[in-house]
Amino acid sequence: DGGITQSPKYLFRKEGQNVTLSCEQNLNHDAMYWYRQDPGQGLRLIYYSQIVNDFQKGDIAEGYSVSREKKESFPLTVTSAQKNPTAFYLCASSPRRGDGYEQYFGPGTRLTVT
Amino acid sequence: SQQGEEDPQALSIQEGENATMNCSYKTSINNLQWYRQNSGRGLVHLILIRSNEREKHSGRLRVTLDTSKKSSSLLITASRAADTASYFCATVIQGAQKLVFGQGTRLTINP
Numbered sequence: 001d002g003g004i005t006q007s008p009k010y011l012f013r014k015e016g017q018n019v020t021l022s023c024e025q026n027l028n029h030d031a032m033y034w035y036r037q038d039p040g041q042g043l044r045l046i047y048y049s050q051i052v053n054d055f056q057k058g059d060i061a062e063g064y065s066v067s068r069e070k071k072e073s074f075p076l077t078v079t080s081a082q083k084n085p086t087a088f089y090l091c092a093s094s095p096r097r098g099d100g101y102e103q104y105f106g107p108g109t110r111l112t113v114t
Numbered sequence: 115s116q117q118g119e120e121d122p123q124a125l126s127i128q129e130g131e132n133a134t135m136n137c138s139y140k141t142s143i144n145n146l147q148w149y150r151q152n153s154g155r156g157l158v159h160l161i162l163i164r165s166n167e168r169e170k171h172s173g174r175l176r177v178t179l180d181t182s183k184k185s186s187s188l189l190i191t192a193s194r195a196a197d198t199a200s201y202f203c204a205t206v207i208q209g210a211q212k213l214v215f216g217q218g219t220r221l222t223i224n225p
Contacts, residue, residue: 004156033212042202043157043215050211058212090156101206102147103213105156 004106021076023091031094032074118216126222133190135219137203144206
């Protein structure tokens with residue numbers, strides 16, 4: 001099956017701990033994205049990567065870090081510097097064909113920090 | 115601030131009725147896309163309309179784009195209970211390589 005997987009579905013952490021969210025795709029897509037969604041809100045872009053070993057900050061990158069060592073993988077680390085990390089995190093990928101940038105989303109990880 | 119703003123924020127209709135959602139944006143775009151999100155799930159791409167297109171159809175979906183008014187609408191005809199979800203518009207701004215999402219419209223179809 002082709003698609004994007006995110007694990008785990010639910011994640012609980014204590015305040016002050018770093019946590020890494022996994023995102024893997026087998027669609028052979030060049031671009032990958034991380035979004036944050038708060039209850040009743042739209043998506044806000046955290047980081048994105050157009051190619052392996054390169055990534056750019058999105059609108060709300062503070063307190064987050066990423067790596068893109070492999071085309072298939074784009075893990076997101078939520079650091080202790082993120083002041084309000086509890087949220088629903090969505091990963092997406094895009095084939096970057098033409099000007100479309102249609103994105104394919106994973107099922108999301110719901111992070112709760114107490 | 116968000117590039118796209120959907121209107122209304124919430125919409126509740128009876129099954130079989132048509133549902134119309136609107137999206138306004140601020141800057142010039144390459145294309146505009148609509149996505150659906152079921153509660154607690156990831157987003158699913160519905161339809162893409164390019165800046166040189168005015169209308170596009172896909173099954174029961176009809177999307178229009180008015181670049182002079184910087185607005186788009188999504189029409190779902192003959193709604194079904196399974197259409198209950200949040201709907202988001204997203205724009206690809208000229209010169210950018212990313213999508214900018216609106217806040218979404220929460221659609222409820224009552225049986």
